[in-house]
Amino acid sequence: HLTALRFGYAFSTKLTTNALLQYNSLDNDISANLRMNFIHRPGSDLFIVLTERRGVGDDLWRLSNRGLVAKLTYLARL
Numbered sequence: 001h002l003t004a005l006r007f008g009y010a011f012s013t014k015l016t017t018n019a020l021l022q023y024n025s026l027d028n029d030i031s032a033n034l035r036m037n038f039i040h041r042p043g044s045d046l047f048i049v050l051t052e053r054r055g056v057g058d059d060l061w062r063l064s065n066r067g068l069v070a071k072l073t074y075l076a077r078l
Contacts, residue, residue, distance in 0.1 A: 001024075001025040001026070002022060002023070002024055002025075003022065003023045003025075004020065004021065004022045004023075005020075005021045005022075006018070006019070006020050006021075007019055013039075014038060014039045014040070015036070015037070015038050015039075016036070016037045017034070017035065017036050017037075018034075018035045018037075019032070019033065019034050019035075020032070020033045024055075027055065028055050028058070028060060029053060029054060029055025029060070029064065030053070030054045030055055030060065030061075031051070031052065031053045031054075032050075032051070032052045032053075033049065033050070033051050034049070034050045034051075035047060035048070035049045035050075036048045036049075041075075042075070043073075043075030044072075044073055044074045044075045045071075045072075045073045046070070046071070046072050046073075047069075047070065047071040047072075047073075048068070048069070048070050049067075049068070049069045049070075049071075050066075050067070050068050051065075051066070051067045051068075051069075052065070052066045052067075053065040053066070
């Protein structure tokens with residue numbers, strides 16, 4: 001069984017966040033993905049994504065994996 005919860009929030013038209021939380025009963029783990037998007041000008045974005053996975057053996061809350069990624073896109077107008 002896979003249970004998921006997804007939600008998003010817009011602080012403004014330029015700054016938004018999204019989250020996805022999942023529980024997998026077969027593997028007995030929890031995963032979370034948090035994404036922030038900042039539009040610094042139309043067509044150009046800064047994304048910051050935090051990913052975390054928990055659940056090792058019988059310990060559901062033990063950290064298994066964590067990552068942080070940043071991506072910057074820039075639209076050049078010629």
